[in-house]
Amino acid sequence: MNYDKILCERIKNVPPSGIRKFFDIVSEMKDVISLGVGEPDFTTPWRYSDAAIYSLRSGHTHYTSNRGMKELTRLISEYEARFGAVYHPDQEIMVTVGASEGIDLALRALLEPGDEVLVPDPSYVSYMPCITFAGGKCVPVPTRAENGFKLTGEMILPLITPRTKAIIFPYPNNPTGGIMGKEDMEELASVLRGTDIIVIADEIYAELTYSPVRHLSFAAIDGMRERTVTLNGFSKAFAMTGWRMGYACAPKEILDVMLRIHQYAIMCAPTAGQYAAVEALKSGLESDFADVKRMVVQYDRRRRVIVDGLRKAGLSTHEPLGAFYAFPCIKNTGMTAQEFCVKLIEEERVACVPGDAFGETGSGYVRCSYASSMDNIIEAVKRIARFTQRHGLK
Amino acid sequence: MLSEFDLSVLEILYEDARTSPEQIAVMTGRAQDEVKSVIARLERDRILLKYSAMVNWDRVREDRVQALIEVRVTPQRDEGFDAIAEKIYRFEEVKSAYLMSGAYDLLVIVEGTNIKQLALFVAEKLSTIENVLSTATHFVLKKYKQDGVIMEKETQDDRLQVSP
Structure with a gap:
C-alpha cells in the first residue's frame, strides 16, 4: 500500500514538534536535571484526587452532558469572574479535554480554508499545527524580549488582511513568561475594535503570575467579550495535567458551534476528572485558593533564583512575570539554541528546550522551566554558569 | 506583628533550614543585610528557636x-x-508537651530507649506529680508522616523529561 498517497497531505506535512526531537535526546541520557518540563512538579492536591476516587466508588462512571456537569460549569462561571470574565454557566461554558481541546475546537469552529490566524511568536507549540489541521494559515507575529514579549496593536496592524479570522492571545505566555497588563490589552483592543477578528485567549497560566496585579482576562476588556473565546483549565494552577481537564468560555453563538464538534468527536470530558475539578474549584473558592497560592509562592521563589542564576551566568534574561518559564537569550554564546541545548545536556547534563521549537523568533533563546525543585534549580544554574564560562561569551 | 517578609523568611527556613541568607535574599528579591537582620530579630524574639534536620529514626x-x-x-x-x-x-x-482541648488536658510526648523505661518514667515521675489525676500511655509503633513529610515513600518524579 502506498500510504504516502493515502494520508492527508495537509496533516502529513506538519513537522513533528521540535520538542519531540529533543525529548528523544534527553530520554537516552541518565542523571539529567531537566528544565525542559512544561508541567508542574507538584502532584495533584490529594483532596481533588480523593473526590475523583470517591466518585468512582459511588458509581459515577457514566457520561455527563456534553458541556459538562452543571455544578462544574457553575463553579467555572464563578471562578472566571475572579479574572473579570462574565459567562453564563449554562450557555457560555463547556468542559473540554484539557485546554488543548479548546484550542482545536475554537479553530475548527471558526476557520474556513485559507483563513489567517495571527499567533505571537514564540508561543506554545500547538497553535500553528492546529491552525493547519483546521485548514487555516498561521501568521506569526514576532515579539521581542525588550518589550517583555508582549503583543501590541502596532505589531498586528500591518499583518491584518481581509482573511484574518482570529488572533491567538496566549498570556501569561509559554515559553517566554511574558504577561499582558490591562493597559497593554486595552491598546491591543483598540486595534481589534470594529473588526470581526476573534480573540482566542489561552489563559491556562492565569493563576501563575508574579506581579502585584492579578491576571485579568481579555474578555474583561471593554467591548472584547463578544469576540473572545477564553480557554483555561486545571492543568497548571491545580497541578492536574494528567487529568486532561480544561474548559472553554465564549458567547453562546460561538460556543454552540464548538460544542457541536465536541458533541460528535468527544462526547464529554472524563467524568471522574470533572468530579476532581469540582472539588478543586469548590474548595478553592472556600479557601481563597490556598492550594494554588501555596504553589505560586514556591514558583515565585524559584523564578527569582533561576533568573538571578541565568543572569549571573552571563545570559541576558528578561524578567518573566507569568507561567513557570525563564527565557534567556543565548546569542552571546555564539551558538544556536539547538547547539546550546545539545552541548549543555552532553557536557553538564542539564536539559532545556531550544527556543526555536516555539517559533522562529525563539531561535537565540532557550526555555528553562522552573517547575522543578529548588535544589535542582540551584544545581542547574551552577552548571549553566560553568558551561558559559567554559565556552566564553561574546 | 510580623511583616509579609518576616513570614517569607520563616517559611523558607522552615522548609529548609540550610538556606543561606544570600539565597533567601535572591528568593525574596531583598538585600542580604535585610535578611540577616530579620533572622537576628526573629532569633532574639524566640520565634526562630533552632535549626535542625528531620531524621527518620525508625531506620537508624x-x-x-x-x-x-x-x-x-x-x-x-x-x-x-x-x-x-x-x-x-x-x-x-519529655520531648513535647501541649495543652489540649477535649477529654484530657496535656499531651506529653516522651522518648526513651525501651518500653519499660518509659512505662516506669510515667509511673514513677509523671503520675506522682501533685494534681496529676490520671495518665494514659500510647506507644508509637510506626511513623507515617511528620510535619508534612511522608517518612517512607519516595516521591518519584515520573514526568516526561521534556514536554511542551
Whole structure:
C-alpha cells in the first residue's frame, strides 16, 4: 500500500514538534536535571484526587452532558469572574479535554480554508499545527524580549488582511513568561475594535503570575467579550495535567458551534476528572485558593533564583512575570539554541528546550522551566554558569 | 506583628533550614543585610528557636521508643495549667508537651530507649506529680508522616523529561 498517497497531505506535512526531537535526546541520557518540563512538579492536591476516587466508588462512571456537569460549569462561571470574565454557566461554558481541546475546537469552529490566524511568536507549540489541521494559515507575529514579549496593536496592524479570522492571545505566555497588563490589552483592543477578528485567549497560566496585579482576562476588556473565546483549565494552577481537564468560555453563538464538534468527536470530558475539578474549584473558592497560592509562592521563589542564576551566568534574561518559564537569550554564546541545548545536556547534563521549537523568533533563546525543585534549580544554574564560562561569551 | 517578609523568611527556613541568607535574599528579591537582620530579630524574639534536620529514626536504631501520654490534671488557682505543665516538661525525657482541648488536658510526648523505661518514667515521675489525676500511655509503633513529610515513600518524579 502506498500510504504516502493515502494520508492527508495537509496533516502529513506538519513537522513533528521540535520538542519531540529533543525529548528523544534527553530520554537516552541518565542523571539529567531537566528544565525542559512544561508541567508542574507538584502532584495533584490529594483532596481533588480523593473526590475523583470517591466518585468512582459511588458509581459515577457514566457520561455527563456534553458541556459538562452543571455544578462544574457553575463553579467555572464563578471562578472566571475572579479574572473579570462574565459567562453564563449554562450557555457560555463547556468542559473540554484539557485546554488543548479548546484550542482545536475554537479553530475548527471558526476557520474556513485559507483563513489567517495571527499567533505571537514564540508561543506554545500547538497553535500553528492546529491552525493547519483546521485548514487555516498561521501568521506569526514576532515579539521581542525588550518589550517583555508582549503583543501590541502596532505589531498586528500591518499583518491584518481581509482573511484574518482570529488572533491567538496566549498570556501569561509559554515559553517566554511574558504577561499582558490591562493597559497593554486595552491598546491591543483598540486595534481589534470594529473588526470581526476573534480573540482566542489561552489563559491556562492565569493563576501563575508574579506581579502585584492579578491576571485579568481579555474578555474583561471593554467591548472584547463578544469576540473572545477564553480557554483555561486545571492543568497548571491545580497541578492536574494528567487529568486532561480544561474548559472553554465564549458567547453562546460561538460556543454552540464548538460544542457541536465536541458533541460528535468527544462526547464529554472524563467524568471522574470533572468530579476532581469540582472539588478543586469548590474548595478553592472556600479557601481563597490556598492550594494554588501555596504553589505560586514556591514558583515565585524559584523564578527569582533561576533568573538571578541565568543572569549571573552571563545570559541576558528578561524578567518573566507569568507561567513557570525563564527565557534567556543565548546569542552571546555564539551558538544556536539547538547547539546550546545539545552541548549543555552532553557536557553538564542539564536539559532545556531550544527556543526555536516555539517559533522562529525563539531561535537565540532557550526555555528553562522552573517547575522543578529548588535544589535542582540551584544545581542547574551552577552548571549553566560553568558551561558559559567554559565556552566564553561574546 | 510580623511583616509579609518576616513570614517569607520563616517559611523558607522552615522548609529548609540550610538556606543561606544570600539565597533567601535572591528568593525574596531583598538585600542580604535585610535578611540577616530579620533572622537576628526573629532569633532574639524566640520565634526562630533552632535549626535542625528531620531524621527518620525508625531506620537508624531499634532502641528508640516514643510514647504519647494523655495527662488529666487539676488546674491550680492563679496558675492554671502552666505550673503543672512546667513540672512535667522540665524532664529531659519529655520531648513535647501541649495543652489540649477535649477529654484530657496535656499531651506529653516522651522518648526513651525501651518500653519499660518509659512505662516506669510515667509511673514513677509523671503520675506522682501533685494534681496529676490520671495518665494514659500510647506507644508509637510506626511513623507515617511528620510535619508534612511522608517518612517512607519516595516521591518519584515520573514526568516526561521534556514536554511542551
